[in-house]
Amino acid sequence: AQSVTQPDIHITVSEGASLELRCNYSYGATPYLFWYVQSPGQGLQLLLKYFSGDTLVQGIKGFEAEFKRSQSSFNLRKPSVHWSDAAEYFCAVGETGGNQGGKLIFGQGTELSVKP
Amino acid sequence: SAVISQKPSRDICQRGTSLTIQCQVDSQVTMMFWYRQQPGQSLTLIATANQGSEATYESGFVIDKFPISRPNLTFSTLTVSNMSPEDSSIYLCSVAAGGRGSPLHFGNGTRLTVT
Numbered sequence: 001a002q003s004v005t006q007p008d009i010h011i012t013v014s015e016g017a018s019l020e021l022r023c024n025y026s027y028g029a030t031p032y033l034f035w036y037v038q039s040p041g042q043g044l045q046l047l048l049k050y051f052s053g054d055t056l057v058q059g060i061k062g063f064e065a066e067f068k069r070s071q072s073s074f075n076l077r078k079p080s081v082h083w084s085d086a087a088e089y090f091c092a093v094g095e096t097g098g099n100q101g102g103k104l105i106f107g108q109g110t111e112l113s114v115k116p
Numbered sequence: 117s118a119v120i121s122q123k124p125s126r127d128i129c130q131r132g133t134s135l136t137i138q139c140q141v142d143s144q145v146t147m148m149f150w151y152r153q154q155p156g157q158s159l160t161l162i163a164t165a166n167q168g169s170e171a172t173y174e175s176g177f178v179i180d181k182f183p184i185s186r187p188n189l190t191f192s193t194l195t196v197s198n199m200s201p202e203d204s205s206i207y208l209c210s211v212a213a214g215g216r217g218s219p220l221h222f223g224n225g226t227r228l229t230v231t
Contacts, residue, residue, distance in 0.1 A: 034219050034220075036222075042224060043208065043222045043223055043224040043225050044159075044208070044222040046117075046219045046220075046221070049219050090158060090159065094219075094220075103149055103161050103164055103220075104149075104159075104161075104219075104220055105161075106158045106159040106160075107158060108157075108158045109157075109158050
């Protein structure tokens with residue numbers, strides 16, 4: 001069965017510092033992978049996705065993520081964090097069967113705090 | 117990307133009552149997904165709703181508790197029946213607006229509090 005693990009429940013970084021949020025997945029084939037961000041009281045916003053091809057994907061707001069098949073990982077990175085990046089971040093894995101977009105399995109989420 | 121409108125955005129309900137949540141999409145989509153996010157938790161899929169067929173429920177969720185309607189390709193409802201305080205959660209509607217590998221787009225959710 002598919003599963004997603006985000007080992008860090010809560011991370012605090014200083015504004016301007018670099019950020020890496022970890023995500024490990026379990027899936028029998030090459031998965032579709034996604035990172036979402038949820039600000040307090042808001043819905044989920046897609047940051048980026050990996051479908052195929054280049055294993056380093058660029059997203060919105062200066063985020064990027066790297067797919068490493070050998071490590072079953074899809075870590076999210078940002079070179080310089082802004083105070084507005086404080087939010088909850090979810091990694092998700094999607095089904096690859098069928099011709100339609102499918103359901104997603106979400107990790108537990110990582111809460112990011114940014115200190116001045 | 118699809119624009120998803122959910123109503124109500126929040127509600128406070130008494131135990132034993134039911135609440136129906138509406139989800140409207142600005143384009144026709146085949147599959148719609150209903151998720152639950154319990155306080156401080158991640159998202160858990162409740163069911164997948166296809167137009168013209170019965171919804172498919174995930175383990176731990178049953179139709180009697182969470183009946184779903186999908187009358188057309190742009191609209192769906194989720195009812196939370198016979199509510200208890202444990203049902204206090206955010207309920208989110210989502211759609212996959214493209215083909216294989218397309219991400220899910222989410223509405224802003226319905227924040228439900230059961231007293």
